Amino acid sequence: MTKKVFEGIKVAEFSWVVVGPSTSRYLADHGATVVKIESHKRLDTNRINGPFVNSTPTPDGSMFFGKHNPNKYSVSIDLRNPQGKEIAWKLIKWADIVTESFSPGTMEKLGLGYEEVKKVRPDVIYLSSSMQGRGGPHSSYAGYGQNAVNFCGLTEVSGWSDRLPSPPYGACSDYISCRFAAFAILAALVHRRRTGKGQYIDQSQFESTIQFMAPPIMDYQVNNRIMTRNGNRLPIAAPHGAFKCRGNDRWVAISVMDETQWKKFCQIIGSPELANNDKFATLTERKKNEDELEKIVTGWTLRHKTEDIEQLLQNEGIPANVVEKPSDIYNDPQIAHRKYFTPLHHPFMGNQKFEAQACFILSKTPRLLDKPSPCIGEHNEYVFKEFLKMTDDEIAEHIIDGSITTEFTEKIISTF
Amino acid sequence: MTEKQDDGLALSHLRVLDLTEDGCMLGGKLLADMGADVIKIEPPGGSASRIPPYYKDEVMPEKSLFWFSYNTNKRGITLNLREKEGQDIFKKLAASADIILESLGLGFLDSMKLGYQDICKVNPDIIYASITPFGQSGPKAHYIGSDLTAVASSGFLNACGDPDRAPIWIGFPQSSQYSGCEAAIGAMTAYWYRLNTGEGQFVDVSMQEANMSANMNTLQMWDVNKVEFNRVGAFSYVAATGVKQPIYFKCKDGFVMILALGGNPPYVPSSTNLVKWMDEEGMAPDWLKNLNWEVDYNAAILKQALADKVGKAIEAFTLTKTKEELYNIGSFERQILIASVSTTQDITEDIQLAARNFWTVINHPELSEDIPYCGQFAPMTESPVQFKIRAPLIGEHNREILKTLGLSEEKITKLQQKGII
Missing domain, CATH: 3.30.1540 (formyl-coa transferase, domain 3)
Structure with missing residues (x-):
């Protein structure tokens, strides 16, 4: 067996919901040991949101939680209980990396903030990830990615020019932020290896996410132009969009990126004369007459199946793809080929497919999912004994005094 | 090539060759912002990624704000990789590089004899990251893609938009940026492995996958309960x-x-x-x-x-x-x-970003102006991002870099005349 990349790297994950857990996946999927610190008294939001197996809301039955947490261990301790805090400290001393994503100030109030941790572990890499970062008037802003996509400017530029914005689904700011956080942690690991020094990473998801909007922001700051929404159009290409096909809500994405592709496209749709038509002969003209152009394209796509169009255009070197629905994704031979999903047996949910987080395959040390997402507290005994070298008696005491949590106190009602 | 000077930044000991385009250039920028010596390589005449928006709307490759945004802290050379002499220079550069990033399309660099296997012959420990629409192998690997088709292939396009009209993307292209980040994270992961074993490896990034996690829970809704998500x-x-x-x-x-x-x-x-x-x-x-x-x-x-x-x-x-x-x-x-x-x-005027000193300015001597830029992606106490230089002009560091390969002034001038650089 090849050695795993991050074998021996230990992460104590106090963070929850999406950003922190997705960040540590880059390490976990390449061999790091990640321990989630959870509590029955305050469940990870992902555990109370679906989809749930058998549509039955229960903390160990959410594949929303499942998506973000395979390859990890879970312990359940009460951080507000002094004896629980004792265990937290043991985990911090054990770890190379500590992550948390509570509202700013929460870890500090618990006495587990970076300044305290640094005293004991000066070489620790400590990631705090919050909506708007430490310091400043909006530091206390609490919310989810669903909020952040809006103030990060992604919503304003999504949708149709004649309508209210169509926000990007879900919480893509979280999935942007986790990339920056993972990269920062990797840089910090290298830095520590070179200098022996740990450090603090103060991620504002706001600041991370707007990196993905950098050119339009600069366009405002330099040219005073405010970017707004314009469907699927792109200034440097036409036709460029999602077009309706035969069937029920079936669509194909087409990007004609240059003049060679445009001439081929006209032939494929059976209208070679369009390439010479004054209204469409050049990109400038096609942009001017884009409404009409899109009607012509739709006139053709409506007569065909989306898969057939993808084939026809790809055969001629024109970017095109089925607008894949979730059911298409699970039948996509490319996704299967790269083993993007890994089937694993979960003690409560049974056989489930777990999603990769790393979207790259390393030739010598490929990503590997070998543990399903944990049930809450599933690894209490294993982690406390194997990693923290606690004795049976010590563990028993913590269970008796309630600092190792074992029972749910929250009522679970799924919000989605 | 001479050893790089250590300036205390996290990655200042690394040299990177950046052959990416579009938003994929963000990957090289991450490495450069952390201190790596990233050399952005463009074809003679300039990269196709010098696209709008432009500084003061002056439509010129040297005034692309898109280019500015993704190439801070990089140096730049021009090189015609279709010609033998250009390929030889690339190999010489690759011999002393740690990481190569590229997004030129499946098989392109292989056909120029500059693929991973070719580079391994001159630098067996190289870390070589390729971004392609669907990865290096598999039934769709030969597909060509755009940012939009990548979103479509990931399932995320389907999740967004009004139900009575077409699914819609985020109006500013995101897939290539996700992919650039994945290439940077992949390269760093491979680098950690190299630190432990001395071995380099190939990093195979799929743009389809790079956009997939953003689906949040819609894929699982189908897989677990057969509920098809409708926008x-x-x-x-x-x-x-x-x-x-x-x-x-x-x-x-x-x-x-x-x-x-x-x-x-x-x-x-x-x-x-x-x-x-x-x-x-x-x-x-x-x-x-x-x-x-x-x-x-x-x-x-x-x-x-x-x-x-x-x-x-x-x-x-x-x-x-x-x-x-x-x-x-x-x-x-x-x-x-x-x-x-x-x-x-609103973002520009946001009081929180101002309070955290988020914005940074970088001087553009040719424009006689300081231009504001997005600042650090995640402030770090010991190895913070340092913004040192604006994005390179076309061929700006040709002489500086080629000289370190031992090429004479005359030879460099000749290469220029032949259109190699």
Whole structure:
């Protein structure tokens, strides 16, 4: 067996919901040991949101939680209980990396903030990830990615020019932020290896996410132009969009990126004369007459199946793809080929497919999912004994005094 | 090539050759911002990624703000990789590089004899990251892609947009940026392995996959419960009942999102606080004041008619206020889950970003101007990003870099005349 990349790297994950857990996946999927610190008294939001197996809301039955947490261990301790805090400290001393994503100030109030941790572990890499970062008037802003996509400017530029914005689904700011956080942690690991020094990473998801909007922001700051929404159009290409096909809500994405592709496209749709038509002969003209152009394209796509169009255009070197629905994704031979999903047996949910987080395959040390997402507290005994070298008696005491949590106190009602 | 000077940044000991285009250039920027010596390689005449927007709308490759954004801290050379002499120079550079990043399309560099296997012959420990639409192998590997088709192939396009029109993307292309980040993370992962074993390896990035995690839970909805997610536009969708809860509201000068939901904390207290605020301004009807957010507005039993009625009442209130009032007072004084639908102007003027000194300026001597840039992606105490140089001009460092390969002035001039550089 090849050695795993991050074998021996230990992460104590106090963070929850999406950003922190997705960040540590880059390490976990390449061999790091990640321990989630959870509590029955305050469940990870992902555990109370679906989809749930058998549509039955229960903390160990959410594949929303499942998506973000395979390859990890879970312990359940009460951080507000002094004896629980004792265990937290043991985990911090054990770890190379500590992550948390509570509202700013929460870890500090618990006495587990970076300044305290640094005293004991000066070489620790400590990631705090919050909506708007430490310091400043909006530091206390609490919310989810669903909020952040809006103030990060992604919503304003999504949708149709004649309508209210169509926000990007879900919480893509979280999935942007986790990339920056993972990269920062990797840089910090290298830095520590070179200098022996740990450090603090103060991620504002706001600041991370707007990196993905950098050119339009600069366009405002330099040219005073405010970017707004314009469907699927792109200034440097036409036709460029999602077009309706035969069937029920079936669509194909087409990007004609240059003049060679445009001439081929006209032939494929059976209208070679369009390439010479004054209204469409050049990109400038096609942009001017884009409404009409899109009607012509739709006139053709409506007569065909989306898969057939993808084939026809790809055969001629024109970017095109089925607008894949979730059911298409699970039948996509490319996704299967790269083993993007890994089937694993979960003690409560049974056989489930777990999603990769790393979207790259390393030739010598490929990503590997070998543990399903944990049930809450599933690894209490294993982690406390194997990693923290606690004795049976010590563990028993913590269970008796309630600092190792074992029972749910929250009522679970799924919000989605 | 001479050894790089160590300036204390996290990656200042690394040399990177960057052959990426589009938003994929963000990957090289991450490495450069952390201190790596990243050499951006363009074809003679300049990269195809010198695209709009342009500085003061002057349509010139040297004034592409898109280019500026993704190439800070990099040096730049031009090189014609289709010619033997260009290929030889690339190999010489590769011999002393740690990482190569590229997004030139499946097989292109192989056909130029500059693929991973070729480079391994001159530098067996190289880390070589390729970004392609679908990865290096598999039934769709030969497909060509665009940012939009990548979003379509990931399932994320399907999740966004109004139900009565086409699915829509985020108006500023994101897939290539995700992919660039993945290449950088992949390269760093491979680098950690090299630190431990001395071995390099190939990093195979798929743009289809890079956009997939953003689906949040829609894929699992299908896989676990066979619920096909249908796009709902500006609403919160309850998959189990099909009810669409309004969460976007018009205000005086734009839009805000308010998570006006019920059932669980933190929604219940937030929605209760909203109604209280409306009531204080005489805008909460009695039925709304009496609404039990935990029980009556619980997604499991909520009916569309009530959701619409609540939405209308809230919008009547938001229309009396500006985005800023709703965001500042709602979020920070009244603990309501609310967010402004910000424009690039709102972001520019945001007081939190200013308070954290987010913006940085980089001098552009040719434009006689300091231009503001997005600052650090995540502030780090020991190895923070340092913004040293603006993006390279076309061929700006040709001489500087080629000389370190031992090429004479005359030879460099000759290469220039032949169109190699």
